[in-house]
Amino acid sequence: MAEIVFDRISKRFGGHTVVDSLSLTVHDRELLTLVGPSGCGKSTTLNMLAGLEDPTEGLISIDGRVVNAVPSGARDIAMVFQSYALYPHMTVRDNIGFGLKVRGLDRATIDQRVNEAARMLDIAPLLDRRPKDLSGGQRQRVALGRALTRNPKAFLLDEPLSNLDAQLRTQMRAELKMLFERVEGTVVYVTHDQAEAMTLSDRLVVMRDGKVQQIGAPLEVYNHPVNTFVARFLGSPSINLVPGVLERADSGDWSLAGEGFRVALPPRLADAAAAAPGREALLGVRPEDITLSSPDHGIPVRVDLVEPMGSLNVIYGSVGGVRLVATVSPNSTFGTGAAIGMAFDPERLHLFDAASGSALAAR
Ligand SMILES: Nc1ncnc2c1ncn2[C@@H]1O[C@H](COP(=O)(O)OP(=O)(O)O)[C@@H](O)[C@H]1O
Ligand SMILES: [Mg+2]
16 A cells, blocks of 8 residues: 655646646545535546646656556556446446456456445445446445455545445445545545545545645544634534623633624734734634523523424524524523523634634644
């Protein structure tokens, strides 16, 4: 398996920069995810690694060897796309083994590798079927099987689950995670789905407009986003970003003063506030870090809507013109129109500069 290095990789189409000086090391046997909204340059990045696109600038190395001039077929990587591109006239067995046959491997070796992949993917009983007789999830597994039999230096997957319905996607996500743990491969995974990136990755790379925003382990990035874009992108429902001004109260404590409310800042954030008195800021608080209480505690909020999800309730409230979303136990009994208090967990607050969106406090 392999370490992959992107060294100041840029890609321009015409005058349009779609990947902007991306530097990144994918560690050996790591599952690294490129995640970001549609059009942010994820597929272009993966395609450059695969050799399907040439970088405009920069170097890509696999296992210490610069591969810019190495043709795709000689890079020893296996790619799985959103569209499975199976051969309709071939059986599952022949689809999975096709790449090996082309490379001239003997029948016994091919059979052995195909059977092993089929066993790992739980599709052994389907080997004699044709793609049209398979469900979407089964077809996706066949495409994965084809990649697995190759025994490549790295697996590249571009939105492999986005053709599947929501329930199957969640199931395949867990299966992929377990599969790649067993295979111990280096995997570069592309998705626009933050939940997929959070659950699958050893590390994830959040991209926006061709630029890397943040690289880290999922919970590291979730808990310490460097800017409001990353903070909003990860997590569902999204983080609340409450606008206000950084002010010192008569007591000497620093707070964020908003329209009709004031939130005291913990010492960690007070230092940042003291460095920027009067600045317009956004206080970030995730829905799960809000507790509900009587209106005399926390921020006084009117409940606009309660969404019962079964496992939890999503509470939409507002104070002044600010919308706040909290997720609470399904046993909570607040109804629409109720006057309540929302209390923010001080240990879990984030502070961002309103103008730039950058985090104001390091941890
Ligand atoms: N061959 C191409 N020619 C011109 N523009 C392209 C080409 N391929 C991709 N792009 C543009 O590059 C940007 C990034 O595309 P892509 O890497 O596919 O994004 P993502 O996979 O993150 O959705 C988009 O604005 C897209 O329109
Ligand atoms: Mg894409």
